[in-house]
Amino acid sequence: MSTHAPSAPSLQRTRRPSLTARRKAATELGIARAAAELFAERGPDRTTAEQIAGRAGVALRTFYRYYRGKQDAVAPLLADSAERQRIALAATAPGTALPRALERSLSDALSGRDEAARESLLWTRVLLRAAAGDAALRTVWYRVHRDAEESLLPVLATLAGPGADPLSVRLTAVTATEALRVALETWAATGEPLSGTQASPAALAVRCLRELTGGSEP
Incomplete structure (x- = not known):
């Protein structure tokens, strides 16, 4: 696979979400925060969907309109870092070496550069600790990263350039996603700062x- 992004125009910027989409995202995030707070206070086993809906200030039917179950409700918080990684990769300047782009995307996603990013990282730590005793919550965590891997494929295919080997592109997506996942799991088990x-x-x-790519540096 080519190690440089193409010199052609970079990926198209996505349009700003509509007001309806922004309201939907705000409701989802509000429910996610309420679920995370209750999981931290009581643990997933002792938290109900009704309690999450009440904490979020929505009807129970609204909760189920967005989520199938209580563990699913925290997916937006768990997925935030992976989505930031995808956005950072999509914004890569033409001509940037792919290894450097991957490192920058991870740094951007996990450095907690704004309040929302810091919040999601801190909640991720709390939720990963709770997931140690909750198989359903671990399933949500793994599903989030499987979805992230899929979302990286078109971005990486564009960065790799025409003629890139699809298998190589997929393996790069796996590597980038796993680096983020393992780093978060490792950090969550410690008391280290952001x-x-x-x-x-x-x-x-x-x-x-670097370990997953043989220790190479960009």
Whole structure:
């Protein structure tokens, strides 16, 4: 696979979501935060969908309109870092070497550069700790990263350029996704801060990426 992004125009910017889409996203996030708070306070086993809906200020039928079950409700928080990684890769400047683009995307996704990113990372830590004793919550975590892998494929195919081997593109998506997942799991098990150390999420993710790619640097 080519190691450089094409010199042609970069990926098209996505249009700003409609007001309806933004309201839907806000409702989903509100439910996700309520679920995360209750999981932290009581644990997933002792939390009900009714309690989550009440904490979020929505009707139970609204909860089920968005989510199949209580563990599914935290998916937006668990998926946030992977989505930031995808957005960062999609914004890669033409001509950037792909290994460097991958490292930058991980750093951008996991450095907690704004309040929303910091919040999702801290909630991810809480939820991963809760997932240690909850198989359904672990399933949501793994599904989030499977979906992230799929969402990276078209982005990486564009960056790899015409004629790129589809298998190589898929393996790159797996590598990038696994680096992020393992880094978050490793960090969540510690008391390390979000930044400033070699055990921060961003530093761990770059290390994982280099290990998975044979230790190469961009």
